[in-house]
Amino acid sequence: MAIDKVKAYFAEFGREGDVMEFPASSATVELAAQAVGCEPARIAKTLSFAVGDRVALVVCAGDARIANPRFKAQFGTKPRMLPAEEAEERIGHAVGGVCPFAVNEGCDVYLDESLRRFDVVYPACGSSNSAIALTPDELAVYTPGSTWVDVCKLPEEGQMDTPTTAAQVS
Template sequence: MSIEKVKEYFAEYGREDDILEFDQSSATVELAAQAANVIPARIAKTLSFKNKAGDNAILVVVAGDAKIDNKKYKAEFATKAKMLNPDEVVEYIGHAIGGVCPFAIANDGVKVFLDVSMKRFSTVFPACGSSNSAIELTCDEMEKYSHCEKWVDVCKAYDDTLSE
C-alpha cells in the first residue's frame, strides 16, 4: 500500500506520526480542503507529467488553486506539458491518482519541482500516498522532504492575495 511506503519514508525523519488519515476522501483539492479544514489553495496538489525525453516523469507540486500555464511550463522544461495517464502514474510514481505525492516515489529518475504558488502560505497539505491522507508542511519542509530539484514558476490563475 502506497501510504505505508510514505509512512516508512517519513519515519526516517521521525515524522510518520504527523501523517493525517481522514475518515473521508481527500482525493480532490476540494475534498482534501474539507478533510483538513483549510482553504483549497493550501492543498499542495502533485501533478505528474512526461519528461522531455518521454521515458520517465516529473512531478510539479502546486497550490490547490493554481493551474499550469502552458507557456511558462514550456519555457521552464523545454517541452509541452503532457500529463501521465493513470497507469503511467502508478508505474512511474508508485501512487495512484488521488494520493500522488512527492514522497516515496517508485522510480529514482523522477524529478520533483515545487511551484512558487505555494509560497503564499506558512504551511501546505500534500497527500501522502492514499486518497484519504495528508501531512502539514512548511514550504521549507516541502523542499527538504521532496528532495526537489528547484522552485519553479509555471502556474497561472491563482489568487496571490491569499495567505495564511
C-alpha cells in the same frame, strides 16, 4: 501500500505520526480541503507530466493551474499529463494519492512558487485519504533533489491555460 512507503519515509525524520489519514476521500483539492479543514488553495496538489522518458512531478497550490508557456520554457516541451493508468507504475502512487515523497526512480520533483505564499500547505501522502501539514521550506527539505520553479498561474492572473480534473490531482 504507497501510504506505508510514505510513512516509512517520514519515520526517518521522526514525522510518521504527522501523516494524517481521513475516514473519507481526500483525492481532490476540494475533498482534501474539507478533510484537512483549510481553504483549497493550501492543498499542495501534485501534478504528473511525461517529460521525455522521465516523470516531472509539479507540486503546486490547490488554486494554481499550469501556465503552458512557463511550463514549456522550464521543461522544453508542452505539458502532457501522465495518463492515470501509468501513474502508479511510474510514480509509485495511484491517482488521488500522488505525492512527492517516496517516489520511484525516474521521477523529478518540482515545487511551484505558488506554494510560497502560505505558511503551511497540505500534500497527500500516497493514498486517496491522507495528508501532512508542512511549511513550504519543510516540503523542500522532505523532497530532496527538488527544485523550485514558476510554472503555474493563480486565479487572479486571468484565464487558466490547462484546467486540471479531479483525476489529475492529488
